[in-house]
Amino acid sequence: MTDRGFNTRCLHLEETEGKIENYGALSFPIYQTATYAHPCVGESTGYDYSRLQNPTREQLEKMVASLEGGNDAFALSTGMAAISLLMEIFKPGDHIIVEEDLYGGSIRLFENVSKKNHYEFTYLNCAKDNIEDHIKSNTRAIYLETPTNPMMNVSDISKISEIAKRHDLILIVDNTFLSPYFQNPLTLGADVVIHSGTKFLGGHNDTLAGFIVTGNEKIQEKLRFLIKTTGSGLAPFDSWLILRGMKTLGIRMEKSQDNAIRLANWLKEQRIVTKVIYPGLPEHPGYDIMKKQARGFGSMITFKVDTKEHARKILECVNMIKFAESLGGVETLITYPITQTHADVREEVRMKNGITPCTLRLSTGIEDIEDLLRELSEVFDQLNDNG
Ligand SMILES: *Cc1c(COP(=O)(O)O)cnc(C)c1O
Numbered sequence: 001m002t003d004r005g006f007n008t009r010c011l012h013l014e015e016t017e018g019k020i021e022n023y024g025a026l027s028f029p030i031y032q033t034a035t036y037a038h039p040c041v042g043e044s045t046g047y048d049y050s051r052l053q054n055p056t057r058e059q060l061e062k063m064v065a066s067l068e069g070g071n072d073a074f075a076l077s078t079g080m081a082a083i084s085l086l087m088e089i090f091k092p093g094d095h096i097i098v099e100e101d102l103y104g105g106s107i108r109l110f111e112n113v114s115k116k117n118h119y120e121f122t123y124l125n126c127a128k129d130n131i132e133d134h135i136k137s138n139t140r141a142i143y144l145e146t147p148t149n150p151m152m153n154v155s156d157i158s159k160i161s162e163i164a165k166r167h168d169l170i171l172i173v174d175n176t177f178l179s180p181y182f183q184n185p186l187t188l189g190a191d192v193v194i195h196s197g198t199k200f201l202g203g204h205n206d207t208l209a210g211f212i213v214t215g216n217e218k219i220q221e222k223l224r225f226l227i228k229t230t231g232s233g234l235a236p237f238d239s240w241l242i243l244r245g246m247k248t249l250g251i252r253m254e255k256s257q258d259n260a261i262r263l264a265n266w267l268k269e270q271r272i273v274t275k276v277i278y279p280g281l282p283e284h285p286g287y288d289i290m291k292k293q294a295r296g297f298g299s300m301i302t303f304k305v306d307t308k309e310h311a312r313k314i315l316e317c318v319n320m321i322k323f324a325e326s327l328g329g330v331e332t333l334i335t336y337p338i339t340q341t342h343a344d345v346r347e348e349v350r351m352k353n354g355i356t357p358c359t360l361r362l363s364t365g366i367e368d369i370e371d372l373l374r375e376l377s378e379v380f381d382q383l384n385d386n387g
Helices: 055-068 079-087 104-112 157-166 217-230 236-246 249-268 287-293 308-317 347-353 369-385
Strands: 072-076 095-099 120-124 139-145 170-174 192-196 210-214 273-277 300-305 333-335 359-363
Touching: 055 072, 055 210, 055 236, 072 079, 072 217, 079 104, 079 192, 079 210, 079 217, 095 104, 139 157, 157 170, 210 217, 249 273, 249 300, 249 369, 300 308, 308 359, 308 369
Parallel strands: 095 120, 095 139, 139 170, 170 192
Antiparallel strands: 072 210, 192 210, 273 300, 300 359, 333 359
């Protein structure tokens, strides 16, 4: 990472500075081309075919690598495409230890696709369980999210990276929830970082994208081969949309976090709310670890209400706040994990993790806080009146 500040690095790539390229265009061009002409046999401009290399995608990959402090980044068509590609670096018989409270789509991939390749998974609460007790001779990796989706469990990345190093395991962290603005797992000892670029990096609820970032050269080499071979690289136009979204990453993260802190404290005061889970509240069990390993707490809030009827009513009554899947965009969204993001997670796992019919998840956007509070007050007042 260079000495430049984060917000500057969201806008400028140092290596291209001082050169007048692309007619001086400030907005990086969209190289909407499938192929590239060669000067003669055995020579190349460095670009052969867009499945392998595309300048717009490359610009985005360099930017994300710089923000995460990695050597290289890979831009894929979705977050799930990124996780699927990463799973290809393992071999049949490999065992992976996985955080049990993961994004539901990742669990669906591991259980229904990866297992076909004879991968073995052990699901743990990585914030609490003793990971070392579960390492076997065929264990190759540990896969984390912190804070987790949706229950916001926080695990200590440095501590787990020490375990990973001791046993020669690859530590993978899905950093979607905090974005590189608030947390950089590679600098805490992780080997690979995953992002759903659809979320905070893109930030506008308009584009799907995914990233793998690494500082490990062996993994990097394998992934370059895999992206060329499997062909799930991000399209030029979508790469440009994410580049544009990332320009405001820092100010979006700050504003949505400010709103989230206000909303979390407001929710705590509501009669029908039984629990507010936000890692920025000092009573959250992961608060101290967050203070140590992250620069902020993010804008995701999970909360529980007293009855399933009240949960459903809230989802029906919101208007400006949208009842929709996804997160990390400028608009505030409310999600029902049990039927949406985590519908494919087995019921006993959901219950163990506390994902019940009374659990709701808010992705706080950048609206004026007064408007968010007014809307939620109207909805909650109705529920209070109706008992
Ligand atoms: C959304 C999400 C994904 C999947 O990303 P897509 O871009 O939707 O494919 C993976 N991990 C986390 C934590 C997510 O929130």
